[in-house]
Amino acid sequence: MKLDVTAFRQLRRLAPVLDDILSAEEVEHADQAVNLAALARLCSQLYDAYHCQHPDEIAQAHLDALDSQ
Numbered sequence: 001m002k003l004d005v006t007a008f009r010q011l012r013r014l015a016p017v018l019d020d021i022l023s024a025e026e027v028e029h030a031d032q033a034v035n036l037a038a039l040a041r042l043c044s045q046l047y048d049a050y051h052c053q054h055p056d057e058i059a060q061a062h063l064d065a066l067d068s069q
Contacts, residue, residue, distance in 0.1 A: 014039040
């Protein structure tokens with residue numbers, strides 16, 4: 001699934017926030033928490049769009065994840 005320009009730009013803008021949180025091993029600032037929530041919403045939207053286009057692949061990925069637990 002190709003990302004549209006808006007989603008790509010949002011991911012580019014939010015990626016450093018996730019990197020900062022992972023490096024610090026904590027959410028240090030309120031703006032990080034807000035940006036983390038924005039990243040979660042964007043990821044959810046991308047997942048939903050991919051799921052609509054590829055429901056069988058998503059179902060299989062869920063099954064594979066359950067099997068590996």
